[in-house]
Amino acid sequence: MYPRQCTPLLIIALMLAATTSVQAEAKRIKKWVDGEGVTHYGDVLPPSYAGEQTTEMNSQGIKVKPKPPSANSNAKQANKPMEMTEQERRDKALLNSFTTAKEIELARDRNLQMDQASLQSLGLRLSATEERLQKTNASIAGFSKNKKPVPADLVREQKAQQTEISNIKNQIKKKQASMDATRARFDNDKQRFIELKAGSTPAEEAPTDTADAVPDVTPAQPAP
Numbered sequence: 316m317y318p319r320q321c322t323p324l325l326i327i328a329l330m331l332a333a334t335t336s337v338q339a340e341a342k343r344i345k346k347w348v349d350g351e352g353v354t355h356y357g358d359v360l361p362p363s364y365a366g367e368q369t370t371e372m373n374s375q376g377i378k379v380k381p382k383p384p385s386a387n388s389n390a391k392q393a394n395k396p397m398e399m400t401e402q403e404r405r406d407k408a409l410l411n412s413f414t415t416a417k418e419i420e421l422a423r424d425r426n427l428q429m430d431q432a433s434l435q436s437l438g439l440r441l442s443a444t445e446e447r448l449q450k451t452n453a454s455i456a457g458f459s460k461n462k463k464p465v466p467a468d469l470v471r472e473q474k475a476q477q478t479e480i481s482n483i484k485n486q487i488k489k490k491q492a493s494m495d496a497t498r499a500r501f502d503n504d505k506q507r508f509i510e511l512k513a514g515s516t517p518a519e520e521a522p523t524d525t526a527d528a529v530p531d532v533t534p535a536q537p538a539p
Contacts, residue, residue: 409508414437423501430494441483448476
């Protein structure tokens with residue numbers, strides 16, 4: 316009787332073990348390395364890494380045979396164009412934006428127009444504030460000369476005007492530095508543009524204003 320009672324239990328145990336083994340085999344852990352060299356683990360491989368060199372491990376952490384890169388991945392890498400360097404991108408944009416060095420100078424002047432107007436406005440504000448401060452100082456000096464206490468509001472006004480003058484001067488200094496940086500940037504672009512054009516064909520190097528030049532032609536002599 317004992318063997319007959321154990322047979323069903325044994326069959327059930329074998330079935331559970333087989334099911335667990337199949338599930339463990341199916342649930343493998345993927346291991347891959349991203350473009351920055353960071354290693355990742357997960358149940359599902361991201362689509363962007365499909366076909367790349369990956370490593371699989373089972374649920375016990377045992378390494379499974381690695382999957383080599385697919386042929387499509389190798390073909391994709393072979394057909395991928397070489398990335399342009401930052402300097403190459405800047406050179407391309409420079410040549411696409413301007414046709415002559417004179418255009419770069421005009422662009423520089425246009426960029427400086429707003430800064431120049433702002434600088435002029437700051438200069439007017441500075442002059443007006445300094446003039447008000449002179450009047451405030453004169454009023455305070457009058458109270459002191461007559462040995463009278465200086466009103467508190469007049470002292471506050473003096474400090475406010477002094478602070479405003481200091482702020483305006485700082486703004487002028489920053490604006491001038493920004494304009495100097497703009498000039499330097501466009502001067503560098505102009506120099507680089509000239510260098511790039513120096514390597515062009517003679518037809519491309521020809522000046523654009525030759526059409527305005529007056530031809531040197533000897534006037535025809537009147538007939539006798």
